[in-house]
Amino acid sequence: MGKNHSDELYTPKEAFDLLNSYLPKGKLIFECAVGSGKLRDYIIQDGKNSVVCSDNFFNDFPNYDILVTNPPFSLKDRFLEEAYKRNKPFAMLLPITALEGIKRQEMYKKNGIQILFPKKRTDFNGKGSPWFYTAWFCWGLNLPETLNFI
Numbered sequence: 582m583g584k585n586h587s588d589e590l591y592t593p594k595e596a597f598d599l600l601n602s603y604l605p606k607g608k609l610i611f612e613c614a615v616g617s618g619k620l621r622d623y624i625i626q627d628g629k630n631s632v633v634c635s636d637n638f639f640n641d642f643p644n645y646d647i648l649v650t651n652p653p654f655s656l657k658d659r660f661l662e663e664a665y666k667r668n669k670p671f672a673m674l675l676p677i678t679a680l681e682g683i684k685r686q687e688m689y690k691k692n693g694i695q696i697l698f699p700k701k702r703t704d705f706n707g708k709g710s711p712w713f714y715t716a717w718f719c720w721g722l723n724l725p726e727t728l729n730f731i
Contacts, residue, residue, distance in 0.1 A: 591616060592651040592674060596703045597623040599731055600672050600717045603697065603724055604630060604647065611645035613638035614652045614660070624649070639663060647671065647722070658684055661718075665692050670721030674703070677714045695724040699731055 597620060604610070606629040612621045615634040624632045635641040638652075638660065648671035652660040657679050664671040665688060679685060688694075696718055702711035 591705065592620040592623070593704060593707075594619075594623055596651070596674055596699070596715070596717075597627075599697060599699050600649065600674075600719075601627060603719070603722055604649070604672075606630065608646035609633060609644065611635070611643060611648045612650055613641070613648060614650045616651075620649065620651055645669065648673075650674070658682075661685065661688055665720070670719075672697075672717050672719045672722060674715055675718050677716055679718060693720060695719045695722065695727050695729065697724065697729045697731060 601623075608630045610624050610630050610632045612624065612632055612634045613636075615621050615636050618634070621632050621634050624630055630647075633643045633645055635643070638650075646669065648664055648667070648669060650660070650672075651674040654676055657673075657675055660673060661679075664673065680689075696716050698716045702713065703715045704711045
């Protein structure tokens with residue numbers, strides 16, 4: 582689905598764990614960019630929620646309560662637009678640079694956004710040297726603050 586190699590960054594467990602404590606129990610989660618299935622597997626292993634998956638977000642419309650995904654970063658604008666259109670709570674793991682850009686800022690201003698900031702950069706490659714910072718961009722999850730520094 583992604584356009585370039587930087588889109589092949591699969592969600593590590595510690596990134597899911599940060600978000601998981603803010604996910605309500607008993608919900609149907611839609612992982613719409615399932616890729617390797619790591620995020621799906623974490624949701625299943627946790628056991629408090631069910632999950633439905635796809636790698637075709639723009640053409641799949643399953644019944645679900647909350648969208649939780651680590652989308653291809655090169656497609657972040659399309660994913661955010663579609664998530665807001667569907668009008669259901671979402672959490673997307675995105676680079677912090679997703680705060681930049683006129684189009685995204687207009688979406689956030691119109692619809693709102695809450696962010697979960699981890700204490701450190703997410704180690705996607707398992708080498709202990711992550712080269713950029715990511716955060717969970719959330720809408721409709723009723724987080725304690727707009728900016729949540731964990």
